[in-house]
Amino acid sequence: MASLIARSAVNGPVTLIEPVDAQHLPNVRDRLTSAQQAWLDTTGFDGSPGSATLLSDSEGRLDRILVGVDPSDPMSSLGGLPYRLPVGNYALSGDGMPIDEFAAALGWALGAYHFGRYRKAPRLPATLVLVDEMLGSLQPLVDATLIVRDLVNTPAEDMGPEELSNFAKTLAREHGAKLRDWIGDELLSGNFPTIHMVGRASHREPRLIELTWGDPSHPKLVVVGKGVCFDSGGLDIKPADGMRWMKKDMGGAAHAIALASLIMTTRLPVRLTVLIAAVENSIAGNAMRPGDIVRTRAGLTVEIDNTDAEGRLVLCDALTYATEQTPDLIVDFATLTGAARVALGPDIPAVFTNDDQLAIDLVAAGRRVNDPLWQLPLWRPYRRMIExxxxxxxxxxxxxxxxxxxxxxxxxxxxxxxxPWLHLDTYSWNDADRPGKPRGGEAQGLRATFAFLQTRYL
Incomplete structure (x- = not known):
């Protein structure tokens, strides 16, 4: 985590960052030198959110940074600074207006992210100095978020079902977990027919990945992720603009893997199973067709109305397998519908559940950790729409x-x-650069879900 450092490890000078808004700016001005006040007037710094100005001392050396913040959006307070400030060490000043320092530091770390697999960052980010205890609490959250971003940002050529499994295997080895795969026709002999049906047209064999970890005496938690590593739409092929970013259609799997990392790193007292249905929805002579019927693992028959509604197909067999384990809770993540984005926009995952109290608790956890979600109704009369x-x-x-x-x-x-079941329909993507939220893959609902699980199981 190069953008964060523990105070005990700092060598060299540390420049203070003072958060301010328009209301607090007059008090800040009173503490500045006349030259610094003149600089604020010259540059027009007014404390508006996202603004920043560098102040020098009487000898022309960097003295402190004033940054305009929105107290209602602490995650973005420092998120735009790591690549904006000169390389060096910085720390929040105790003189500034009160802000959520943990959220601000998390925003800084996430704003320092750069996906460097194919192109190096033009420069190193600036470094934020934190007390050791805060750094220890932040690191698992930052690392898990970066897992989601890296997996989603990696194009399908380098992130197919096998590569997704290999990443999960590495994670399993790190934490002493077990991992198994059902690959290709093993899905048929293992009775996962819908996963096989969706992925059979690709030259990359479909698979179901299962990771297990924890004390068998602890409550059983199953996390399911949609791992469609690329979605052409199948025979109901997507138009070019709809297919352009479909490398991100495994965002649900990325969230499930990242949540597993958080659970295992913090040793949450659960018996964890992670199920990733990993496929590529491609077109070939053996592709599923509109009008085909598949008998699912549950024994229910499903007519394929649209081959581009493949995510729910791969999930249904995984969910059935999850319920067979008699879990205390099932959570699934999926980049499932554009309709959820129409309803709630790109930043807020939709939550569905068969127990409203679960959604109430999850949404409340999201508010606490600045990771918003919103419940939509599981309105069963609408079943008539998919008859x-x-x-x-x-x-x-x-x-x-x-x-x-x-x-x-x-x-x-x-x-x-x-x-008990929670379903998160998440976008897993930032369409544009914003403070703390660079363009590309994004974790949405991850911190909220982890905070919810901590409340439930600790």
Missing amino acids: SYIADFANAGTSRLAGAVTAALYLDRFVPQDT
Whole structure:
């Protein structure tokens, strides 16, 4: 974590960063020299969110940084500074207006991210100095977020089902977990027919990845992730602009793996199982067709209305397998629908559940850790929208209404009502650069879910 350093490890000078807003700026001015006050007037610094100015001392050396912040958005307070300030060590000043220092430091670390697999960063980020205890609490959260970003940002050529499995294997070795795969036709003999059906047209064999960790006496937690490493749409092929960023369609799997990392690093007292349905939705002579019917692991028959509604297909077999383990809780992550983005925009994952109290607790946890989510209704009367006249139901329907709800209702058919279940429909992506949120893959709902699990199991 090159952008953060413990105070005990610092060598050399540390420049103070003083957070300020328009309300507090007059008091700050009173403590500055006349030359520094003149500099504020010359540059027009007004303390507006995102603004920053460097102040020098009487000998022309860097004295301190004033940064304009929005107290209601602490994550972005320092998120734009790591590549904006000169390389060096910085620390929050106790003279500034009060802000959430933990959230601000997390925003700094996430703003210092650069995906460097194919292109080096033009420079090193500036470094924020923290007390050792805060750094110890931050590091697992930052590392997990970077897992999501790195996995999602990696193009499908280098992040197919096998590569996703290899990453999970490395994580399992680090934490003493066990990992197994069902690969290719093993999915059929293992009774995971929908995962096989979605992925069979690719030259890269589909697989179900299972990671297990923890004390068998602890509560059973199953985390499921949608791992569609690239989604062409299948025979219902996407247009070019819809296919352009489909390397991110394994964002749910990235979240599940990152959450596992957090759980194992902090040794949360659960018996953890992670299930990743990893496929590539491709086009070939053996691709699934609209109108085909598959008998799922649960024994329910599903008519393929649209081959581009493949995420719910790979998830349903994994969810069925999860319920067979009689878990205390199932959580699944999926980049499932564009409809959720229409409803809530790119920043807020949609939450569905068969137990409203779970969603209430999860949303509250998200507020505490600045990781917003919002519950949408699992409105079962809308099941009529995915009816089939020849199968138990279809994977999609003709109506464009309530698309996120009907996708969740599809999954709901595979989870018994008495099995607690949370489904997060997440975008996993930043469309543009913002402070602390660089363009590309993003963890959304990860910190909220981990905070929720800590409350539930600690």
